[in-house]
Amino acid sequence: MNRAYGLLDCNNFFVSCERIFNPSLKGVPVVVLSNNDGCVVARSQEAKDIGISMGSPHFRIKSEIRKWGIKVFSSNFSLYTDISSRVMDVLNSFGLNMEIYSVDEAFFDIGCISEEKRGALIEMIKCKVERWVGIPVTITTAKTKTLAKTINHVAKKYREYGSIIEGSVFSDSEIDALLKLCSVKDVWGIGFRYSFLLNSFGVRSAYNFKCLDNGWVRRNMGINGLRLLQELRGFPIHIASSYKEKRTLATTRSFKKYISDLVLMSGYVSSFASHSAFKLRRENLVAREVTVFIRTNSHNLRYKQYSNSVTLQFDGYTSFSPDIVKKALEGLRMIFKPGYLYKKAGVILSEIRPLDKEQTYMFPSRKMVNKDVMRAIDKVNLKWNGVVKLGIENPLDSINGEKEFVSQLYTTDWRQLLTVS
DNA sequence: TCTGGGGTCCTAGGACCC
DNA sequence: TCTGGGGTCCTAGGACCC
Numbered sequence: 047m048n049r050a051y052g053l054l055d056c057n058n059f060f061v062s063c064e065r066i067f068n069p070s071l072k073g074v075p076v077v078v079l080s081n082n083d084g085c086v087v088a089r090s091q092e093a094k095d096i097g098i099s100m101g102s103p104h105f106r107i108k109s110e111i112r113k114w115g116i117k118v119f120s121s122n123f124s125l126y127t128d129i130s131s132r133v134m135d136v137l138n139s140f141g142l143n144m145e146i147y148s149v150d151e152a153f154f155d156i157g158c159i160s161e162e163k164r165g166a167l168i169e170m171i172k173c174k175v176e177r178w179v180g181i182p183v184t185i186t187t188a189k190t191k192t193l194a195k196t197i198n199h200v201a202k203k204y205r206e207y208g209s210i211i212e213g214s215v216f217s218d219s220e221i222d223a224l225l226k227l228c229s230v231k232d233v234w235g236i237g238f239r240y241s242f243l244l245n246s247f248g249v250r251s252a253y254n255f256k257c258l259d260n261g262w263v264r265r266n267m268g269i270n271g272l273r274l275l276q277e278l279r280g281f282p283i284h285i286a287s288s289y290k291e292k293r294t295l296a297t298t299r300s301f302k303k304y305i306s307d308l309v310l311m312s313g314y315v316s317s318f319a320s321h322s323a324f325k326l327r328r329e330n331l332v333a334r335e336v337t338v339f340i341r342t343n344s345h346n347l348r349y350k351q352y353s354n355s356v357t358l359q360f361d362g363y364t365s366f367s368p369d370i371v372k373k374a375l376e377g378l379r380m381i382f383k384p385g386y387l388y389k390k391a392g393v394i395l396s397e398i399r400p401l402d403k404e405q406t407y408m409f410p411s412r413k414m415v416n417k418d419v420m421r422a423i424d425k426v427n428l429k430w431n432g433v434v435k436l437g438i439e440n441p442l443d444s445i446n447g448e449k450e451f452v453s454q455l456y457t458t459d460w461r462q463l464l465t466v467s
Numbered sequence: 468t469c470t471g472g473g474g475t476c477c478t479a480g481g482a483c484c485c
Numbered sequence: 486t487c488t489g490g491g492g493t494c495c496t497a498g499g500a501c502c503c
């Protein structure tokens with residue numbers, strides 16, 4: 047049986063989500079901003095064409111926004127994750143083995159589908175997702191995941207050929223032609239550093255990279271570079287995907303305003319710890335370690351810089367908020383230094399494992415009570431948007447940040463359904 | 468003064484992804 | 486004035502062991 051993978055990739059995903067409920071956004075430039083409306087994290091094709099780049103700070107593109115009438119949105123992750131799960135449900139309905147790779151991408155196994163039938167299948171998936179959910183997608187297939195990703199990129203970049211590239215089964219020489227169209231920095235797994243290095247050796251296209259010597263790649267780019275090379279040559283390296291357990295779980299935020307006060311910082315760190323604990327319980331997990339970090343603004347070198355972190359262990363595994371908050375605050379006190387303007391902080395849980403393997407506490411009764419308390423609080427918070435907090439937590443909404451341009455929760459809150467006049 | 472060989476484990480930092 | 490958040494994996498070097 048021939049190995050073959052499909053890759054479904056949603057086009058301009060966050061923007062497309064906003065467009066479902068607001069058709070006036072179609073055909074006009076749209077951007078979606080990060081937390082605190084800091085920088086651009088998604089762009090419509092029109093915004094890309096204007097030259098708005100990924101990660102541009104909002105304040106720096108204000109004149110372009112005015113000039114071109116760009117529509118601006120704060121990120122609405124509840125909406126995006128809900129739409130994402132709908133897209134994935136539709137793909138899943140085709141009964142293929144699939145692996146959700148990110149919020150807007152999924153691989154699926156089409157080795158069992160004959161080459162002649164692949165084009166029609168891809169067309170069906172594409173239509174069904176666009177009709178049922180309203181999200182435009184690009185679907186490509188290849189012998190390896192890396193090739194599917196690369197071809198997907200080419201299909202999006204050369205939109206005039208996109209419909210031909212999608213769903214086609216290519217010969218080796220046709221693949222080489224596509225790889226020549228793809229610059230090496232756009233290969234999955236080659237980032238800023240490696241593309242700089244490769245360029246300095248005259249390697250510019252994905253095809254140039256494919257022709258490199260194994261030994262050279264191993265020496266300069268490590269084992270991952272070598273795997274990448276093999277994948278690009280059509281030899282699948284990624285082992286058949288199995289569900290991987292999460293290793294870390296984090297809540298980190300940048301602050302809109304600088305923080306220099308330990309009491310205020312303690313409020314934020316408590317909220318981050320408490321939120322991490324909530325995410326842990328939501329996935330039925332427990333953790334044994336917590337890391338706290340704080341840092342000043344590395345973009346502003348006029349202020350003196352400081353950054354530090356510390357990792358502490360709990361007594362055994364836990365998902366109990368007060369335990370986690372207490373340890374996080376202990377860590378904060380170890381690293382906090384007065385006299386600095388802090389810009390970012392976070393709480394990261396690690397040594398995570400599923401709850402059912404949890405070691406039993408020495409006092410089972412205490413554990414039972416804790417569990418019931420947390421379950422009750424989570425229930426209330428889910429319904430009433432996090433109203434129940436520990437006394438130490440910041441009374442403001444530390445998690446969601448400031449959002450000036452946020453759209454409605456069209457699909458996840460009865461009170462915010464789309465109104466049709 | 469001369470200063471082996473083989474192994475494990477841990478950690479910080481680097482590189483990448485969306 | 487204002488620059489996101491949440492992840493993964495690999496590697497080199499140090500500490501330690503016999």
